[in-house]
Amino acid sequence: MFGRLFGAKxxxxxxxxxxxxKYIENAKLxxxxxxxxxxxxxxxxxPEDADDLRTFLVRKPEEIPVTIIGGGSNLLIRDGGIPGVVIKLDAPxxxxxSFNGTEVTAGAGLRNIDLKKELIAHGTGGLEFVCSVPGRIGGLLRSNAGCFGNTVADVFVKAHIMNGWGNVYxxxxxxxxxxYRSSMFPDDWIVLDVTLNGHMAAPEEIKKTMDEQMAYRKKTQPVNQKTAGSTFKNPEGLQAWKLIKESGCAGLKVGGAEVSDKHCNFLINRGKATAEDIEELGEMIIEKVKEKTAITLEWEVRRMGVKK
Ligand SMILES: Cc1cc2nc3c(=O)[nH]c(=O)nc-3n(C[C@H](O)[C@H](O)[C@H](O)COP(=O)(O)OP(=O)(O)OC[C@H]3O[C@@H](n4cnc5c(N)ncnc54)[C@H](O)[C@@H]3O)c2cc1C
Known part of the structure; x- marks a missing residue:
């Protein structure tokens, strides 16, 4: 444990x-x-930019832990918070x-949705799915995000990363x-930017695809609620939501957390849930699905930090 908040002197x-x-002490995550x-x-x-990030990494005391977050759309941060320093790449x-032919390079702090107008303006198709995933470019790569039959891996060209010693590769x-939803990713790697490859397409076609994908999401997922998307990975050849439903978990609640009635692999914070409520609900689902099907679901949502 580190620092005043977490019990050090x-x-x-x-x-x-x-x-x-900027450093913000005791920042509400x-x-x-x-x-x-x-x-x-x-x-x-x-950090202000990559040089500033490097200065921090090179000069910070080695024992202080560092955690990187993106848009927080795949995170369950526990109620006790995160000891050490949490980094968010939010500066311009x-x-x-930038574009090079059909390739687009986007900074890790860019919201995926903000790529939308750029792709349309440049007539770059094939990357529409990226814009529909909540979160930011760094998190997109880290989680090998995917939907509508595509994953980041399918369109990935290269990325610049900074390691814990401040070296850029x-x-x-x-x-x-x-x-699936994963990659070999050392914990101290921080994504700085990502290059993806699409193909030339008519702007109106790109926009149409994006609009259709967003409409589908709104119809099938609780996108306007407090959620982190699919809670559990799909076991090979199976669908987590089906297993959850068949195990009688639809409508299950713990405190202010509940299973979404729109998509039962989504957990919802009804407003007053704690992280503990959500984690307990997730663990309860794992148990019930295991009892019913002998399959152990694996968390897709990334849990971070310490319990209160
Ligand atoms: C309504 C909803 C729908 C969703 N639908 C989908 C979907 O269709 N497909 C899908 O794949 N996911 C989906 N998700 C989950 C989530 O949007 C993705 O996993 C997303 O890519 C996470 O990005 P983020 O920036 O929010 O990362 P965070 O949630 O902040 O972090 C996720 C992981 O990435 C790491 N990370 C973040 N930024 C960096 C960086 N710069 N360098 C290194 N590591 C970093 C974090 O440490 C963490 O381990 C959905 C979520 C919601 C809320």
């Missing part, structure tokens, strides 16, 4: 290097996640977009060994 802020970006739950970051660091330097698909 001195606040960690005093031991952090001078940076151009709930407002950085789609679930809207979770305790504070001991310190939230918003991390949101740049250009990586290719071989470095990631992509698999």
């Amino acid at each position: 001195t606040p960690i802020l005093d031991s952090l290097p001078e940076v151009r970006g 709930a407002k950085h996640t789609w679930f809207g739950v979770g305790g504070p970051a001991e310190v939230l660091f918003l 330097a991390f949101k740049k977009v 250009e990586t290719t698909a071989e470095d990631f060994n992509f698999s």
Whole structure:
């Protein structure tokens, strides 16, 4: 444990290097996640650009843990918060977009949805699905996000990452060994930008596809609720939502958390849920599905931090 909030004698802020970006002590992380739950970051660091991030990583005391978050759309941050420093790439330097033929390079801090108008303007098709995934480009790569029959791995060209020592590398698909909603991804890697390849397409066709995909989501998923998307990975050849339904978990509740009635692999914070409510509900579902089907569901939502 580190710092004043987490029981150490001195606040960690005093031991952090001078940076151009911003440190926020005891930062509420709930407002950085789609679930809207979770305790504070001991310190939230918003770097100004990649050089600022490097300065921080090179000069920070080695024992202080670092956690990177993106748009928080796949996170369940526990009620006790996250010890150490949480980094979020939110400055304009991390949101740049550039095109080279059919390839687009987007900064890790860019919201996926903000790629929409750029892709339409440049007539770059094949990447519409990216814009419909909540969250940001860094998280998109980390989770090998996918939908509508595509995954990031299918369109991935390269990415720049910074490791825990502040060194920047250009990586290719071989470095990631992509698999379903996952990749070989060392914990200290921070994605700086990602290059994806599409194809030339008519802007009106791209827009039509994007609109259809968003409409489908709205119809089938509780997209306007406090949720983190699919809670559990689909076991090979099976669908998690079906297993959950068949195991009698539709409508299950714990405190302010409940199984969505629109899509039962989505858990919802009805407003006053704690992270503990949501995690307990998830664990209850795992147990019930195992009892009924002998299959153990695996969390797709990433759980972080400490319990209260
Ligand atoms: C309504 C809804 C629908 C969804 N539908 C889909 C879907 O169709 N398909 C799908 O795949 N997912 C879906 N999701 C889940 C989620 O949107 C994706 O996993 C998304 O890619 C997460 O991105 P993020 O920026 O929010 O990352 P976060 O949730 O903030 O973090 C996810 C992981 O990425 C890491 N990370 C974030 N940024 C970086 C970075 N710069 N460098 C290194 N690591 C980083 C974090 O440490 C964490 O491990 C859905 C979620 C919601 C709420």
